Amino acid sequence: MEEYKILKDLVGFNTIKDNQNKEIISYIEKCLKGLNFKTEYKGKILIMSIGENPKLGFLGHTDTVEYIDGWKSNPFELTKEDKKLYGLGVADMKGGIAAMLDAIKQIDFSKLKYGMKMYLTYDEEIDFGGIKELNSKNEKFPPNMIFGEPTNNEILVGSKGLLAYELYFKGIKAHSSNPAKGKNANLNAIKFLTKLDEFYNNKIKTYIENDFEIPYTTMNIGIIDGGSGLNSVAANCKVGIDFRIANDKHIKIIKEEVEKLSKQYECEINIIEELESFIDKDIKYIDKIKTANFLTEASLVKRTNRMILGVGPITAHEVNEHITEESYKKLVEQYKDLINKICT
DSSP, X not given: OGGGHXXXXXXXXXXXXXXXXXXXXXXXXXXXXXXXXXXXXXXXXXXXXXXXXXXXXXXXEOOBOOOOTTOSSOTTSOEEETTEEEOTTTTTTHHHHHHHHHHHTTOOGGGOSSOEEEEEEOOTTTTOHHHHHHHHTTOOOOSEEEEOOOOTTOOBOEEOEEEEEEEEEEOBOOBTTSGXXXXXXXXXXXXXXXXXXXXXXXXGGGOOOTTSSSOSOEEEEEEEEEOSOTTBOOSEEEEEEEEEESSTHHHHHHHHHHHXXXXXXXEEEEEEEEEOOEEOTTOTTOSSOOOBSSOOGGGGOOSSEEEEOOOSSOOTXXXXXXXXXXXXXXHHHHHHHHHHHHHO
């Protein structure tokens, strides 16, 4: 497994909820220093660079999701079987980071006109804490950025936006034998959601944006949590909703409707995430516009050409997460080709 040594080493770190963040960051820093990169910043995030006037940046997050029962091998040990590589994070996204490092090892930067930068972040799987910290430093990103999320070797140049809510409905608790004495928070939530669903289907969903595989803004009611027992009128109800935004004009329209309904059905609003969509159509290194339905850190990096490109198949968050050897080797070549094209 020597040809996959870097990937093997990365999988060996337990970075669930950034558990071994310090160790994996130090490992990657050592790899890059051995390739003449210099460290610009090191904490829970890592910024390194080589050469002058960087024209290209690679970004990867080091954390992974938790694994669940059902794995046929040790999730923290890279396992090869039938030309597939198994391990926690091999797709999302230690495979992307390892391929970046393997590609960089084969580049003679003394022959390139422009330099490049490497960014390693944390907490992508839960709250985007790493990229938010990076942005708080007012980092000036290179004009071209590559994000190593799994894409099955396809270059994606856009992503839907996100508008996510937590809604809190308050009622008055009473015994279910006399519900008129109380006020049912669950019932208010149901009425609110019925109206919001009608608004969504009659207005928002009718707008088509063909640049996305699912060509419209989607709505999902992910959480409904209310009441304390069958024999009590619900005094509280929490609802979680997210909209994957295909057209940024929808953000304002949805916010206005939610605000109106909140007054009618007595609920508190908490916007937990608001991100605009993006499509970078002017990138000259691609042949066809393809976009992601999922969210990545690319949505939080502004004023640069963004390409999302990583391994396949896309088995992120799955039991027995794996990639193919063919895809990994192809990705290394794709990264090398992009470095040479962009930095020459």
